[in-house]
Amino acid sequence: MRRGKYIFFLTLLYLGMGPSFAQEAPVLKLTLEEVFEKAETGNRSLKISDYNQKLAEAAVVDAKKKALPSLDVSVSASYLGDGRLIDRDFSSGMKTPIPHFGNNFAIEATQVIYAGGAVDAxxxxxxxxxxxxxLEKDNNRQGVRFLLTGYYLELAKLNNQRQVLASNIKQTEKLLDQINAKYKEGLALRNNVTRYELQLKTLELNLVKLENSLAIINSELVTALNLPRGTQIAVDDIQYIGQDEQSNPTYWQQLALENSPVLKQLGLHVEQAKNGETLAKADKLPQVVAFAGDKLDGPIVIEIPPIDKNFNYWYAGVGLKYNIASLYNSKSKVDMAELNTQKVLEQNEQVIDNLLQDIHASHIRYQESFKVYETHLKNQELAQENYTVIRNRYLDDLVLITEMLDAENARLDAELQAANAQINILFNYYNLKKLTGTL
Structure with missing residues (x-):
């Protein structure tokens, strides 16, 4: 009877959550690897990283074009007014007719031959x-995967807790039926029944809160994967790992040095800083440019009277350009570029130190999580034994109802702690993989 009331209560709560929950939602059972695969095509953060990478590729193409020759073409038509000849003292002027239609066509190609390495840099x-x-995309992928791992493991943890609570509710209902039977026979007090009714309501409320937490985490995971709203993610069987799984901290540190996107970025930052030095030094060097062109002008107005014909000529040559101000301006730029390189090198060492320290601390927590799980498993076993003894003694009227409640609460807490501790092992393991760039 009580079970029927409980199901009716949950049904009302479920329907009261709104249309999106009341409708049958699609259920998608995924392994953690399948979650990662869906994130590759669905996660918006990774899509933004894709665009950033494509923009960087386009910038490379654009930069390489700067090494190609430049080609300038100009065409113009104009109306020319008549000229006027004037003496040096601005007297005795006379009108000089000029053909009124003027035209100009010019084409010129230039190629930088030498610029002190600036173009290559x-x-x-x-x-x-x-x-x-x-590498930023790879690093972002590690962050996204770790976020998804957190959601996925949290779903698994809440599912475990739901099973524990559901099992305890059934046992509490069964025990409550036994206490009610004793009460009807005059062998138990009414307040004993009331206390266990309160205990049952508390468990039911905790289950409702847990279901709400499941709905929230599920929604966050669905959003991160860019799946249709309302999709229900079902956690597949989780493969737990043994304590000897890469237990050597040196293994993880070496793995990070070989694979971490963050560490790979450091070397590129140093190269960029050194390129900055090259660009700063290029200001002190001359530029050598080769050029060639062809021009067509008309009419020829440098003659008097003007000649109403087109004049075409071509030219080619080599030019040298040098900024004299660079003799005193470039030194400070070079000094700044060299200081920036030293700063980047020092920052890199700091990042490496911090990462290796994070791996060291995470590895300690990873090993600790096995001890925590073993402890909670033992606590669960002892709490179950204690509950069985107290329950039997209570049914034989040898202990008070308060001892029975304490024993049941202790058993419930031990079961939940054990379920959580097993998931925490995986969380610490995946945290190590994220830090080493191998998630």
Whole structure:
């Protein structure tokens, strides 16, 4: 009877959550690897990283074009007014007719032959930015996967807790029926029945809160995967790991040095800083440019009277350009670029130290989580034994109802702690994989 009331209560709560929950939602059972696969095509953060990488690739193409010759073409038509000849003292002027239609066509090609390495350095910077964008995407992927792992493991943890609560509700209902039977026989007090009714209501309320937490975490995971709203994610069987799984901390540190996107970015930052030095030093060097062109002008107005004909000529040559101000301006720029390189090198060492320290601390927590789980398993076993003894003694009228409630609460807490501790092992393991860039 009580079970029927409980189901009726949950049904009303379920329907009261709104149309989106009242309708039958699609259920999608996924492994953690399948969650990662769906994130590759659905997660918006990874899509933004894709665009950043494509923009960096386009910047490389654009930078390489700077090494190609430039070609300038100009065409113009104009109306020319009549000229006037005037003496040097601005007297005795006379009108000089000029053909009124003027035209100009010019084409000129230029090619930088030498610029102190500035062009190559600019292309190299664009190429480094492209590599950094790819590594940034890889690093972002690690962050997204770790976030999804947290959601996924939280769903698994809440599912475990739901099973524990549901099992305790059934046992509490059964025990309540036994106490009611004793009450009807005059062998138990009414307040004993009331206390267990309160206990049952508390468990039912905790289950409702847990169901709400499941709905929230499920919604966050669905949003992160960009799945249709209302999709229900079902956690597949989780493969737990043994304590000897890469138990050596040196293994994880070496793994990070080989695979971490963050560490790979450090080397590229150093190359960018050194390229900055090249660009700063290029200001002190001359530029050598080759050029060639062809021009067509008309009429020829440098003659008097003007000649109403087109004049075409071509030219080619080599030019040298040098900024004299660079002799005193470039030194400070070079000094700044060299200081920036030293700063980047120092920052890199700091990042490496911090990452290795994070891995060391995470590995300690990872090993600790096994001890915590073993402890909670033992606590669960002892709490179950204690509950069985107290329950039998209570049914034989040898202990008070308060001892029975304490024993039941202790058993419930031990079961929940054990379920959570097993999931925490996986969380610490995946945290290590995220730090090493291998998630």
């Amino acid at each position: 600019t292309i190299r910077n664009a190429d480094l930015s492209q590599q950094l964008a790819k």
